[in-house]
Amino acid sequence: MINKIVSSLAEAVRDIGDGSVILLGGFIDQGTPDRLLEVLAERRPRDLVIATNNPSVNGRGLAVLMQAGCVRKLICSFPRAPNSDLIEDRMRAGELELEVVPQGTLAERVRSAGAGIPGFYTRTSVGTPLAEGKEHRDFEGETYVFEAAIKGDFALINAHQADRWGNLVYSGSWRNFNPVMAMGARITIAQVREIVPAGELDPETIVTPGIFVNRVVRLED
Amino acid sequence: MTEKLSRLQIAWRLAQDLEEGLVVNLGAGMPLTVSNYVPAGREVIFHSENGVLGIGPRPAAGRENPQLRNAGNQPITLLPGGSLFHHADSFTMIRGGHIDVCVLGAYEVAENGDLANWILPDSPRAPAVGGAMDLATGAKRVFVMMEHCSKEGEPKILKKCSLPLTGLACVSSIYTDMAVIDRDPDGLVVREMIAGMDLAGLQSVTGASLRLADHWRVLSAPLL
Numbered sequence: 001m002i003n004k005i006v007s008s009l010a011e012a013v014r015d016i017g018d019g020s021v022i023l024l025g026g027f028i029d030q031g032t033p034d035r036l037l038e039v040l041a042e043r044r045p046r047d048l049v050i051a052t053n054n055p056s057v058n059g060r061g062l063a064v065l066m067q068a069g070c071v072r073k074l075i076c077s078f079p080r081a082p083n084s085d086l087i088e089d090r091m092r093a094g095e096l097e098l099e100v101v102p103q104g105t106l107a108e109r110v111r112s113a114g115a116g117i118p119g120f121y122t123r124t125s126v127g128t129p130l131a132e133g134k135e136h137r138d139f140e141g142e143t144y145v146f147e148a149a150i151k152g153d154f155a156l157i158n159a160h161q162a163d164r165w166g167n168l169v170y171s172g173s174w175r176n177f178n179p180v181m182a183m184g185a186r187i188t189i190a191q192v193r194e195i196v197p198a199g200e201l202d203p204e205t206i207v208t209p210g211i212f213v214n215r216v217v218r219l220e221d
Numbered sequence: 222m223t224e225k226l227s228r229l230q231i232a233w234r235l236a237q238d239l240e241e242g243l244v245v246n247l248g249a250g251m252p253l254t255v256s257n258y259v260p261a262g263r264e265v266i267f268h269s270e271n272g273v274l275g276i277g278p279r280p281a282a283g284r285e286n287p288q289l290r291n292a293g294n295q296p297i298t299l300l301p302g303g304s305l306f307h308h309a310d311s312f313t314m315i316r317g318g319h320i321d322v323c324v325l326g327a328y329e330v331a332e333n334g335d336l337a338n339w340i341l342p343d344s345p346r347a348p349a350v351g352g353a354m355d356l357a358t359g360a361k362r363v364f365v366m367m368e369h370c371s372k373e374g375e376p377k378i379l380k381k382c383s384l385p386l387t388g389l390a391c392v393s394s395i396y397t398d399m400a401v402i403d404r405d406p407d408g409l410v411v412r413e414m415i416a417g418m419d420l421a422g423l424q425s426v427t428g429a430s431l432r433l434a435d436h437w438r439v440l441s442a443p444l445l
Contacts, residue, residue, distance in 0.1 A: 103270065
C-alpha cells in the first residue's frame, strides 16, 4: 500500500545533506514550512542553497536555519524582513551569497525545472541590473533575457490537507509558492495540518496531485 | 495659494480612473490604499501577486482570516466570484499581459516611461525587487503614484532616470500631489494641475519637458 505519511518531522528531513538545493514554499509568513526548517536546523547541515520568495519575517523557520549557520546561498525576490540585518551582516562578512530574482522569474524558473524545461526567455528585467551578464535574444522586435531553471534536491512546503497518496489542498493565500516548489524538486516534503483518508479530497479540487509529493508529515496540534 | 494633494487624495484621484471591469494589481505600500476609493457601484477586480483575484473590503476587526492576506500581508476578504491560485499562475497573469493596470510607487520616472522604484545604490539594505519588474513589464498599463518631488525638493520626473531601472518605457500615467500626467508617443502631457499652478510652475519642479493638454482641468480631491 502506498503511504507517504511519515511519523515525525525528523524522519521527514532525515536525508537532507550538506550542499543540498532546497526550494521553500511560502510568501512573507503565509504558508511557510517553518517546522520542517526548524527540525532540519537541529541537524546542522552545511552549505545549503535556499530558493524562496523571502526570508522569514517572524524569526521562525528559515531564520532559525540561517542563525544556525546552515545557509551558504539565498536565491530570492525580496531579501528583507524586520530582522534582515542577519542577511546583510552575513553578506558583508562574505558568509552568504545572495541572488536576487524577480518574483515571477523565480516562480517560472522552478516551474520550468518541474516541467523538464532548461530555461526560458522573458521580458522581465531587460534593461535592469538583474539582466546583466545574461543571454539576450530578440523575438518579433522585442528583447528578452534567458533565465535558467532552478532544480531542487528537496522542496519543503506547507499545505492544509493531505491524503496518503500525497494529494494536497491549501487554504486561502497560504497556497502561493507551495504548489510551484512541489513540482521543482527531486524530493518534496509537505508539513500539513490535517490528514484525511484517500478518497475524501474531491479529485476536482486537488491542487497538488500526489505525483509531486514524496513525504507528508502532520503537525502536532 | 496652491494646495497639494495628500497621499490619500492621490490614491482617490487615481481610483477615479479605474474603469468598470478592469483587473488591477496594487503594489505594496501607498498603492494599496487605492482600493478604498473606487466609486460605489463600479466593479473593479483587484489582483494580489500572492495568488488572489477579487479582493473585497477589509475584514471587520475580529473577523480576519489569518490565511487570507494580500501582498502587503494585510488581512483581506474575497468578493463573491473571487478565486485563489498559485504563484506560477499569478505571474502568468502578470507577465502574460492579462492584468489591465498595475499601480506602483516610484523613485524616478523618465519622459520615455522608464521606471526606477526598487533600489537606492547607497542603501545598506539588501536589494529587494519582489514582483515590481514583472508588473512594470507585464501589465498593460502602469500607473505611478508618488510625490512630484523628493523630500529634498528634487524633481522625480526626469529626462533620464539616474537610478537602476525596474522597467523600460513602461509607465503610462503619473499621479502626483501636483498633477496628473499621461505619456504619449511625443512625451509627457499634463492632463490636470492643482488650482493656482500653471505649466511654467509645474515645469520648474519637473526634470522632463511637459506639454499641456488642450482640455486640461484643475486637479482636486475631497478632503480625506
